[in-house]
Amino acid sequence: MAADPALAPRSPLVGLVVTWAVAAIGAIVIGIFAPDRTMMTWYIIGFGICVLLSFAVQLVRGETKGFILRVAAGSLGALLVMGLFSVGFGVASLFTV
Incomplete structure (x- = not known):
């Protein structure tokens, strides 16, 4: 017996x-x-x-x-987001006294 399809599938973008x-x-x-x-x-x-x-999501x-x-896609996006923020903090550390 086949599983019934979901009536309103959840959007993959939420996860x-x-x-x-x-x-x-x-x-x-x-x-x-972090130090x-x-x-x-x-x-x-x-x-x-x-x-x-x-x-898990x-x-x-x-x-x-x-x-x-x-x-x-979730893992790669997380890597890019964390990479952008780490570059931002790295550049900001160059200009702090």
Whole structure:
């Protein structure tokens, strides 16, 4: 017996935006509070958390079609968001006294 299709499927963008927003908030918190010597370590830990979050959000969504693509898009977006914020904090550190 085939599974009935969802009447109103959830948008895949919601899971992606959640992951990217967590990445942005995490990057800001890391950039403000992490010591300079360990900042990159914290960015790597934060990115790892975003990858796991992306995986979990897509699992909760419960749709198998396009699962790997959505997880990859969430992870890549988180990497880009965190990278942009880390570059911003790096450039800002050059101009602080």
